[in-house]
Amino acid sequence: MTVLTQTHSRTRGRLAAFLARAFARPSFVIGIAILGLSLALALFPQLFAPYDPLAFDLHAIQQGPSLAHPFGTDNFGRDVLSRVIWAYRVDMQMAFFATIFALLIGLTAGAFVGYYGGIADVIFGRCVDAIITFPFLVLVIAIVAVLGPGLVNMYVAITAVNWVYYARLTRAEIMAQKANDYAAAGRVLGYSDRRIIFRHLLPNAISPILVYWMTDMALAILLGSSLGYLGLGAQPPAAEWGVLIAEGRNFLMTAWWMSLMPGIAIVLTGLGFSLVGDALADLLRPKGR
């Protein structure tokens, strides 16, 4: 009996061991702390923001950082700290929604193409080349321009371009895994292709893709802010870091905090994703098996 319970708890033991190794890394700890805080701010901005992010205070226009307004106020007297905090909600959403569909589409397409190869692979390769030929931002801006500005259209535009990178990565990983005997063993055991791809190959191929996803969420925030800055993403008066920076750009000389504070938020959040991604890359890398 003792032996049985022992074996049953082994899987959980492995997860605990993984977490222990993860939290032994400073980069992982810092990254997770940043992301955890970001997530909390995104989920409950009302708990953290001292003011209403949209409330004008015409007696406190463009005040510098002070105790009452740690990040200062903008040209309508709105509290920059509150706006930056509320912007977490929009920007963390962007990090997720601008990448998750690209990830799912790319995983599926890349897995099938990598597994079957042949003519589908050739056609896929040409399409990928065609999409990659365009500079990323230019293509996204073109698609948003056609669809019209706004968050949802921005997600559509980014996904339409971004899935290609996931698909390429997945395809390469699946092709490498496919060469292993366990893939052939699956076929020989009479398993369906779908079972072989999703139960055997993909779990073995997924770690570099997850690591890329982490970095890509940081990139998505940058991209989303860029589009917001250009007026193609989130629309004012909504609080979004790119929008905030754009609002402050005319006052860079007189009210630098209006642009600098959201800028710092972008850098910090991006850093969080990168640190976690980096730590995961090290942790998931197979050691000499």
Place this chain on the structure above:
Amino acid sequence: MGTTEKAVVLDVRHLRTEFGPQDRPLVAVDDVSFQVGQGEILGLVGESGSGKSITLRSILGIIRPRGRVAGEILWNGQDLVPLDEARLRRIRGREIAMIFQEPMSSLNPLLTVGLQIQENLVAHTNLDAKARKARAIELLDLVGIPGARNRLDDFPHEFSGGMRQRVMIAIALASNPKLLLADEPTTALDVTIQDQILRLIQSLSRDLGMAVILVTHDMGVVAETCDRVAVMYGGRLCEVGTTTDVIADARHPYSLGLLRSIPRDVAPRTPLYSIPGAPPALNALPPGCAFSARCPVAGRECPDLRPTLEASGSSRLVACHHLQDAQAHFGPREAAQ
């Protein structure tokens, strides 16, 4: 073809597997015919590139990159060659199973051994979860893994090479296959483990009445394990016969050469015999006998005129124009052993 007393389960007729362009194909397996009886172990011997692995893979229809398979592969009377993937899938794993050379990479590193055995049971049987677990333990026990019950939750990297090969065999046996295709199952293992695995395959074949095709390049493995042996060279069969006959009294110059290259009963520092030259590339096979370029007794007609596999003695098939010359050349030494 080779005669066996037991019922024939697999009857391969004029198997031909080719790759590349239609007009200039690379023929990896050329006109290969053999039979396997119930509970019989057939050794398929040859050096790298002789087409033995491709022959095995042709049987299950898992040729990659896509090759063209022609001929007939009669499995209990049903021809496997024209079957589509869906129907082949019902035979693979359930009736015919296969194990590979590399036990290190043949198991999914992310799934526990128990899950991988049970997965086969899910795919091919109607057992419920509890019965599957019991069967998994029984299988691990059957292939000689000590403490089977406690090892179900272990991952492949927690097993040694020989143990992993046992696990592979356990997975392959999960749905009681009638034929096991073993592609060099012991090549990656050290000699003592090799012996254990071969004995295991032998006893499983005997106890379960399971036929086995054992692909190997090691005549020693054949001598120890197989009932009959088929020697392949350049994608063709040279000689087929019972193991005792072929080892004691090889007829084809290639088999004779192979047997002579095994070191035995010689003084230290005696140079070993080796067959001169290297196997021909698939795109440079002569129209005649594939072995003619390296054959010590080849005549002028050999590279152009293809020898057919003909009966030589009671239960032997040999493809050679110069049987007498071969016997004379290699002398009575081989026969003596």
